Amino acid sequence: MPYLVTEASEDPSVWEDEPTNMTSQPPMNGSKTSVAQEDQLCTVASHPVKEGNELGFGRAAEVLIRQAHVLNRRVTVAVVWSLPPPPDGDVIPCDVTRTLCARLGVVSPEAVAGCAALDVLDGGQPAAGCRQLAIRKLVPRQAGLEAELELVVKDGSSVGFLPLQSGSRLIPPFPHKLQLVSGDIRLVAPPSAVDTPSARWLAEHALPKMARWTVDLATEAARPLGEHSLQLVDAEQYTNLYMELKEKYGAEFVKIWPENTDPLKFVYEDVAIAAYLLLLWQNDRRTLQLELPQTFVDIGCGNGLLVHILCSEGHPGYGVDIRSRGIWKMYPTSTRLEVATITPSAETTYPGCDWLIGNHSDELTPWLPVMAAATGPDTSFFLLPCCPWDFYSKYQRCNTRLSQYEEYMQYVYELAERCGFAPERDRLRIPSTRRRCVVGRRRAAAVSADALRQLTAAGTFRPRAAAPAVRNCSQLARETVAEAVRRVALRVVADGALPLSAVAELLGGDTLRQLRQQCGGLQTLLKNHPHVFRVRAGAVSLQDADWLRVDGARPELAASVKTSRCWQHDHLPAGCPLPAPQCRYAHGGDDLRSRHVEHVARTVD
Known part of the structure; x- marks a missing residue:
């Protein structure tokens, strides 16, 4: 039936x-x-x-x-x-x-x-x-x-x-x-x-x-709806292998995931990449009549799950990253992960390595084809680019007719060609908008060490700091943040809701340059002040009374009520839209209470 x-x-x-x-x-x-x-x-x-x-x-x-x-x-x-x-x-x-x-x-x-x-x-x-x-x-x-x-x-x-x-x-x-x-x-x-x-x-x-x-799609110039995915592997075999690895590794790591990232995305993304590489390598062993499993080095391995899966499936290899992650302690000793600062050059090689892997390897991305070419004629690479970098700095756009991502993918592809590869493109099936990869496993020409040095001779590589920089606007000067918040709030009071573009134009100059160096930039600054602003659908307005009102249905929030001052009451000409007893924030110093004192009082009672 x-x-x-x-x-x-x-x-x-x-x-x-x-x-x-x-x-x-x-x-x-x-x-x-x-x-x-x-x-x-x-x-x-x-x-x-x-x-x-x-x-x-x-x-x-x-x-x-x-x-x-x-x-x-x-x-x-x-x-x-x-x-x-x-x-x-x-x-x-x-x-x-x-x-x-x-x-x-x-x-x-x-x-x-x-x-x-x-x-x-x-x-x-x-x-x-x-x-x-x-x-x-x-x-x-x-x-x-x-x-x-x-x-x-x-x-x-x-x-x-x-x-x-x-x-x-x-x-x-x-x-x-x-x-x-x-x-x-x-x-x-x-x-x-x-x-x-x-x-x-x-x-x-x-x-x-x-x-x-x-x-x-009715015109000759119309672009196809989308690229076909999984062009370098058999799609049905990939699906079967992915389901097998998902059952074998997925649920277990989603359950125990200790990182501050979404396990449903990062676990299954690495499972999918592992399935793709395993099938690609299986096809190469059959085509090239190889007897031994391919070896690999994962450059910038992050959480190390991809390394763990590949090693567990029989491929000797290891991962390298500038800092360890909490989940590294949960892997068996057979999963080899190393903390090291990589300073790449045309002389950086990985002898005995069949494949170099760059999975969202950021500033190391353009170096992988170079290092693979320098390592030897039998070394291949797999790149899944994300953030655009050239050899020594953020990638600078040249062709505005393409999106930044499309232009960068073309840059990586042409770079691989200059390193002597006949690169291949493919599109993975992963929960990410950055799903296009470049695979270099065939050589079109031999490239000398001098040619690689000349290709990379334009500057000096500066590795990132081992401790990630805090870029959530919390480290900006207090005076800068306070002045930006005040200016935006007063303009919203005068003109009503503003598009983000108008807010950026209002701030301008040095403030905007500082914000652009933060993750999320202007929106992060505004969302860090939810008691002042509401950001919805690309527009900024003042936070409404319903959000500011004390929520009697949530007693777990009672300890935080009146423990900080109401910004709108202190700074806006019309003050807070709520009377003091209804607002969760303190209207003046007499209305303010100490979170510590309240905690002690409850303990004594």
């Missing part, structure tokens, strides 16, 4: 049972025993795309087919095989071929094009010469579920899907098609499926997204 998406779900995250006559899998070679051939397709819903065209529709269809996870969050990857298989294409696995042939009643994948089962998607009309066929395999995100297969039929103005299995959890269990007709995209399906939750989900979520993509 299939499991279908419920009406309330934005993505297929909740499912319900619905009986259907497709629980068996008879061949579809002309018999009239299935839903697909008992019903002619009818229009379920339509969506206008007046600015769309066949170019945009075709590009949108490719997104829908190959990036199914963008729409269906229960899917982690879509594997697509063209029909008939091209001579240089991927071989269709035997189990997929058997399912395809049994379901469609054909003897081989090459015979699918003439199969009568396609009539339901063709509407009984002969197929156009531009029709393309493919098998799509959807791999589920949840461990323990089986992947599912469907046949994809695409031409210039339509894309149709025909399920090849019953009992679906990931795809609608009936044939359906999206087609571009006279300025509309129409969803068509069998009449018996119109009132099902799956059809409603397609109409309410798949159809509008397809329409939006068709408009967005």
